[in-house]
Amino acid sequence: PDKCPVFAVxxxxxxxxxxxxxxxxxxxxxxxxxxPEGGQSIFDSTSEYIITGSELTGKIITLSTHxxxxxxxxxxxxxxxxxxxxxxxxxxxxxxxxxxxxPFRPLISKLAMTLRxxxxxxxxxxxxxxxxxxxxPLLERVLISMNSPRWECNLLLDRSxxxxxxxxxxxxxxxxxxxxxxxxxxxxxxxxxxxxEWDLAxxxxxxxxxxxxxxxxxxxxxxxDLEMVLACLRVLKHHGIISVVDMFLYTNRYECTERxxxxxxxxxxxLLQEAMDFAVKRPQQHGVTDEHKNNNxxxxxxxxxxxxxxxxEIFKEFDHRRFITFGVVNGLLIRVHSYPF
Numbered sequence: 001p002d003k004c005p006v007f008a009v010x011x012x013x014x015x016x017x018x019x020x021x022x023x024x025x026x027x028x029x030x031x032x033x034x035x036p037e038g039g040q041s042i043f044d045s046t047s048e049y050i051i052t053g054s055e056l057t058g059k060i061i062t063l064s065t066h067x068x069x070x071x072x073x074x075x076x077x078x079x080x081x082x083x084x085x086x087x088x089x090x091x092x093x094x095x096x097x098x099x100x101x102x103p104f105r106p107l108i109s110k111l112a113m114t115l116r117x118x119x120x121x122x123x124x125x126x127x128x129x130x131x132x133x134x135x136x137p138l139l140e141r142v143l144i145s146m147n148s149p150r151w152e153c154n155l156l157l158d159r160s161x162x163x164x165x166x167x168x169x170x171x172x173x174x175x176x177x178x179x180x181x182x183x184x185x186x187x188x189x190x191x192x193x194x195x196x197e198w199d200l201a202x203x204x205x206x207x208x209x210x211x212x213x214x215x216x217x218x219x220x221x222x223x224x225d226l227e228m229v230l231a232c233l234r235v236l237k238h239h240g241i242i243s244v245v246d247m248f249l250y251t252n253r254y255e256c257t258e259r260x261x262x263x264x265x266x267x268x269x270x271l272l273q274e275a276m277d278f279a280v281k282r283p284q285q286h287g288v289t290d291e292h293k294n295n296n297x298x299x300x301x302x303x304x305x306x307x308x309x310x311x312x313e314i315f316k317e318f319d320h321r322r323f324i325t326f327g328v329v330n331g332l333l334i335r336v337h338s339y340p341f
Contacts, residue, residue, distance in 0.1 A: 004096070005096050005099035006094070006095055006096075006143055007094040007096060008025055008026060008094040009025070009091075009093050009142050010024065010025035010026075010091075010092050010093075010139065011091055012050050012072075012091075012092070013051070013089045013125075020050055023135070024135045030042075030094065042068070046065060046070050046072075049061050049063055049072065050072045050090050050092060051074060051089075051090055052090075057074045057075060057076040059073070060073050060105050060108060068097055069096075069099065069101045070092060070094055071092055071101055071108055073090060073091055073092070073109055074088065075088070075090065075113075075116050090112075091115060093107075093108060093146075100170065107165050107167060110163075110165060111163070111165070115135075118158070138155065138157065138163075141155055146165070151166065151167035152166050152167070153165040174238060175234050175237040176237075178234050179230075179244075180214065180215045180216040180219075181214050181216065182247070183211065183212065183213065183215075183244065183247050183248070184233050184237075185211045185243050185245060185329050186206075186209055186241065186242055187241060187242060188241055196239075196241070201224065201232055202235060202236065205218060205222060205229055205233065208221050208222045212248070212325070215229055215233055245325055246335060248320075248321040248324050248325060253335070253338065254324065254335055254336060255334045255336050256333060257332055257333065257334060259271075259330075259331055260327065260333065263275070275327075275332075278326045279320075279326055280317055281317055
């Protein structure tokens with residue numbers, strides 16, 4: 001799917017005769033996909049960083065190539081039973097270029113350390129039968145789990161070893177401060193606000209948000225210190241409960257977008273209905289309900305309706321400030337700033 005962050009998971013080793021080789025990968029052959037003439041596969045262009053010298057073993061290496069991120073963790077086990085007295089392997093992931101690679105670092109480290117411990121305890125990586133039976137199914141399960149909505153993987157690898165991986169995304173950066181002249185606009189329905197457990201100050205401020213009043217005016221109406229109001233609005237903005245726009249003035253200049261044209265020509269009926277619900281002065285007005293709605297169902301007639309819509313009459317029933325606010329929040333209008341004023 002388009003939103004899956006992990007494209008592939010692979011296990012590579014250093015072969016004494018061939019050098020770095022990918023033993024197992026999921027999906028199969030992903031790192032060896034054929035490219036246009038003259039190009040290199042993902043593995044060919046990154047092999048020297050997938051299997052490295054001892055100076056980089058135990059380190060997370062991130063490369064950006066072929067429009068993806070390649071993350072690997074080379075690991076070395078020293079023991080006289082191996083040829084050249086060491087086993088050098090690497091576990092890695094191929095990530096979508098738009099994905100943030102930082103949350104995957106602890107996952108790769110834990111996966112590499114789990115395989116290292118299993119090799120030390122039971123020789124799973126140096127036994128051709130055990131490694132074939134274990135690694136390929138493991139990579140397939142990890143790939144599916146890391147692309148699932150839960151971003152979690154829980155596997156029992158053998159009688160004594162379990163693998164538990166959980167992807168934790170870094171927290172969102174704090175929202176930018178709200179200015180005292182900005183107007184907060186609720187982005188959720190009133191009944192949805194009850195799903196959140198806010199403190200008393202935020203609950204009180206929310207009651208005074210109407211899409212018209214700016215932060216300073218809310219402070220006066222709510223009889224709450226301005227700094228407290230700005231702090232509450234910033235919290236709501238951080239959680240996506242509100243958006244903030246410039247205060248409406250009749251001297252402001254706005255430019256319509258293509259989406260506005262689509263709405264007014266009937267190609268965005270749902271959006272037009274939402275605009276009416278947000279901006280109408282009083283519900284069930286005579287000019288809107290009886291003459292301009294389809295069959296009294298509360299819906300604006302589409303462009304194919306035989307009813308001739310009189311927009312001048314309709315706009316008398318709307319609060320112009322809330323209508324402009326709705327347009328800015330939903331990408332129908334763009335504020336135009338001219339200089340010099």
